[in-house]
Amino acid sequence: MKHNTLKTLSFVTVASLGILACNPLNKMSKNTDVIEVSATPDPLELHGDSVEVNVTGTFPTKYFHKKAKVTVTPVFKVDSQIVKEFDSMDFQGEKADGEAQVINFEKGGKFDFNVKLPYTPELEYGELYAVAEGSYKTKEKALGEIKIADGTVTTPLLVMSDDKPIIGADKFQRITTENLTATVNYLINSPVVRSSELSDADMKQLITDIKARANDSTYVFKALKVDGYASPDGEISLNDNLADDRAKSASNAVKNYLRRYKVSTEDDFYQLQGKGEDWPGFKSEMEKSDIKDKELILRVLQMYEDRAKREQEIKNLAATYVEVADKILPKLRRSEVTLVVDKVGKTDEQITELAANDAAALNVEELLYAATLTNDMNTKLSIYKKVAEIYPEDWRGHNNIGYIYLLQNKLSDAKTQFNKAASIDASNPVVNNNLGVIARLEGDRATAMSYYNKANGAGADVGYNKGIVNIKNGDYEDAVSNFGGSQSFNAALAQLLNGDPDKALSTLEASDEANTAEGYYLKAIIGARKNNKEMVMNNLKSAVGKDASLKAKAKKDVEFLKFDLSSI
Known part of the structure; x- marks a missing residue:
């Protein structure tokens, strides 16, 4: 202006x-x-x-x-x-x-x-x-x-001090999925599951896991996925059918144990797929091997787009290199078994009860989650104090105590807690954002911006907080950039100060402050910048209707020098 x-x-x-x-x-x-x-x-x-x-x-x-x-x-x-x-x-x-x-x-x-x-x-x-x-x-x-x-x-002074501290969020998941895996290997051209395979360590562990989870009501068996493979040295037509049969035989082997331990399943529980000959697996095993000239061999094999010709070359290769026949090809004759099981966690009621009476029985994620189940600030604060006590190595306890103190306008107490969180994890972007908020509220904008610059990765709130500092510093273009897509009073203010009243009006109308006294007053200023008398008068009347003190302010505000405000 x-x-x-x-x-x-x-x-x-x-x-x-x-x-x-x-x-x-x-x-x-x-x-x-x-x-x-x-x-x-x-x-x-x-x-x-x-x-x-x-x-x-x-x-x-x-x-x-x-x-x-x-x-x-x-x-x-x-x-x-x-x-x-x-x-x-x-x-x-x-x-x-x-x-x-x-x-x-x-x-x-x-x-x-x-x-x-x-x-x-x-x-x-x-x-x-x-x-x-x-x-x-x-x-x-x-x-x-x-x-x-x-x-x-003095329009920049309208900036709202609604700096945004950030909570240390929980990672609680009521349902966590486990993938229990095992591999069943086969003799050449055979789909039969040998008893020795059921005694292998991975299969024994899978059977043990089935038994343990079948007796625990917090587990839900979701699916059995089996992928069958054949080595790429057999006949193509045989390999495709062989891979299907291997998937079925491995599935049946696991199904027997599911029945033994009374695991109920539906028809769609079993998801079988024959993958045919495992050329990608062959390449992978070759690359991991110490076979001489393996790179040259793979390049030659990849030249054959015709599967039959490549199959014959692999047979020739197996006859020449014993390690290919004895160590690589047998690994490819297999079924990969994945049993999908969901672990269902505690209910909200259980978590709330334990948080109040036996917090140590909850893991840190459950305890942090418990604080989200109440709207009472003192209850939240009590829970976060328990997090800091029971899990002192987790920065979120002290950070979240500071967060509540800041909302309660206890600036000094909040600062103490944020500093404790920083002593646990000094580089944490959430903690740095919150220390930046404290510095800004204390009037130290340079220190605030230094903290915010170390808080990248903590989310859009960091940019918003930077935008407030930018407005305070008179850096309006940077403020617009840092507010990003925020539909807020401060974002609209930054756009106006940066010379874009139309964008400012659009942002302000979409904000939560659009119909507040402050929102109407800013719209009146936008009207003045656009030399729109009707817009000025209508919005000033609305602003004064919500806050009578704005009448005296408007009559001294040089934004409205050109306008007769005697009627407001």
């Missing part, structure tokens, strides 16, 4: 001709109609913590006495009283002593300087004046003043 205001500084006229004759300051005043002065921006604008203005002007030709000096000082006035002075700029004639900017008598001269002040509330409503004072030898004279800008746009 930057404008230039060109003003003229009229000098004080003097009645006494005698004084004119001896005081060049009076002569300068008499012979000068105007000094041009402008300020950018007008109105002034708050950026970060300060107000900065560029003052430019022109001294006319044959105005500046060669031995005179002039000081121009921007001052901020409220109700005609000076409340702040900016730094001055000094000028001097060609023959004056000093090191100020020299203004030529014949040609005049231009000036251009920036001044900056820390923002204080008294700069919000008032006017900026350029005050000129002249001196000649021992004489001094107030030459005059002119208004060059209106009070400060």
Whole structure:
């Protein structure tokens, strides 16, 4: 919202001709109609913590006495009283002593300087004046003043302090799936499951697991998946059928144990698939072997797109290389068995009861989950304290205690807990985000941003928190970027401050704050930026209807300088 205001500084006229004759300051005043002065921006604008203005002007030709000096000082006035002075700029004639900017008598001269002040509330409503004072030898004279800008746009101060701490989430899963596996190997061209295979370690473990889970009501048997394979050295037609038969025989072997331990199953429980000859498995086993020239052998075999020709070459290879026949091909004559079993965890009622009376009986995920089953903050806090006590090595206990304290506005207590969480896991992005929130609320934006930069990976809330800092710093483009797709008041504010009122309005209308006093007030400002009087008036009336204090604020807000607000 930057404008230039060109003003003229009229000098004080003097009645006494005698004084004119001896005081060049009076002569300068008499012979000068105007000094041009402008300020950018007008109105002034708050950026970060300060107000900065560029003052430019022109001294006319044959105005500046060669031995005179002039000081121009921007001052901020409220109700005609000076409340702040900016730094001055000094000028001097060609023959004056000093090191100020020299203004030529014949040609005049231009000036251009920036001044900056820390923002204080008294700069919000008032006017900026350029005050000129002249001196000649021992004489001094107030030459005059002119208004060059209106009070400060403080719209960035509307940013909501709704920083977002992050909870250390549980990983509780009521149902966890287990895949119990075993491999059944076969003799060449045979689908028969040998008794020796049922005594192998993996099959014995599978049988033991079936027995244990069949007697535990918390387990649910979901499926038996069996994939049958044949080695790629047999006849193609035989191999396809052989793979199917091997899947059936392995399934039947496991089915016998399921029946023995009274596991109930439906027809779709058994999922069998014959995979045919296992060329990928052959390649994998060859690559893992120490057979000489294995890379060359594989390249040659892969040249045969015709399965029959490749099959013959593998037979020839087995005849030449004993290791292929004895160690690689036998591994491929198999069925892969996967028994899918669901472990069903405790009910919400059981978890709630244990959290209250026997928390140590819950694992850390169950205990953290218990806190999500209540809306009472003190109950949540009690549970998180138990997490920190029973599972002191888990950062989430202290982090979540801090989270509750922060929601309860206990900033110091929250900070202590977040620091304890950081002592357990200093690089954790969630903890760093929360320490950033503490730093921001304490007024240390630089430290806050440092923490947020270490919190990448903790989710969109980190970007949102960065956006708040960006607005506070006056970095509106970065704020828009960090808010991302957030449909929020602050995101809309950032878009407005970055020069996109239409996008700001769209975002604000989609936000939870759209119909709040703050939302209506921001929509009124958007209307002012769009020079839409109806939008300004309608939204201000709605804002004041929800919060009467906004009436006085609006009448002093320079965003609405162009509008008559007497009817709100």
